[in-house]
Amino acid sequence: MLRTVNRVLIGIVGLALLLLGGSVLAVGLGAPPPSWWIHDGRHDVLLSNAERTRWQNDGWWWPTVIAALAVLVLLALWWLTAILRRRRLAEVLVDTGDGEGALLRGRALEGVLAKEAGELDGVAHAHVHLTGRRTAPETRVQLLLEPHVDPGTALHHLTTEALMHARNSAGLASLPAEVRLKGVKHRAERVS
Known part of the structure; x- marks a missing residue:
């Protein structure tokens, strides 16, 4: 907005x-x-x-x-x-089951999620930005894809592997994500 x-x-x-x-x-x-x-x-x-x-002499x-x-x-x-204003989420509240909860640094969750997303097949680089509230975080993920990768497959692997692991490890009910996919610039391949 x-x-x-x-x-x-x-x-x-x-x-x-x-x-x-x-x-x-x-x-x-x-x-x-x-x-x-x-x-x-x-x-x-x-x-x-x-x-x-x-109007210089008028009182209004x-x-x-x-x-x-x-x-x-x-x-x-x-x-x-x-x-x-900083829009990055500083910490995430993790439910530990004892009613107190623990705080997870937002940068740590971003780093782990970016590393795991970057290790997916065909992903050249991944950048993760955590937003939202500490009780209901949201992610913005930018993936730089290799030329041979199907974007649908890369998105499926991201949601079923990296995002699911992050959600489960932080004990979150949901972790909504906005994913932007971009292809690596490369030279045209010669066809013989």
């Missing part, structure tokens, strides 16, 4: 800046101003003295400007923290 919001916001801001900057450049180079243009021509100033000082002007800028800063900070 955040990835979609991020892309839409960047697209809207980029399009607005492109349209505004392109129209300023075009008018500055001598093109006739568009119908929505707020100035008369290329030698017109951006803000006249009357426009800059129009400065609080409104400060509030709008504060909202923009808060939205920008929220956006930045949402992008930079």
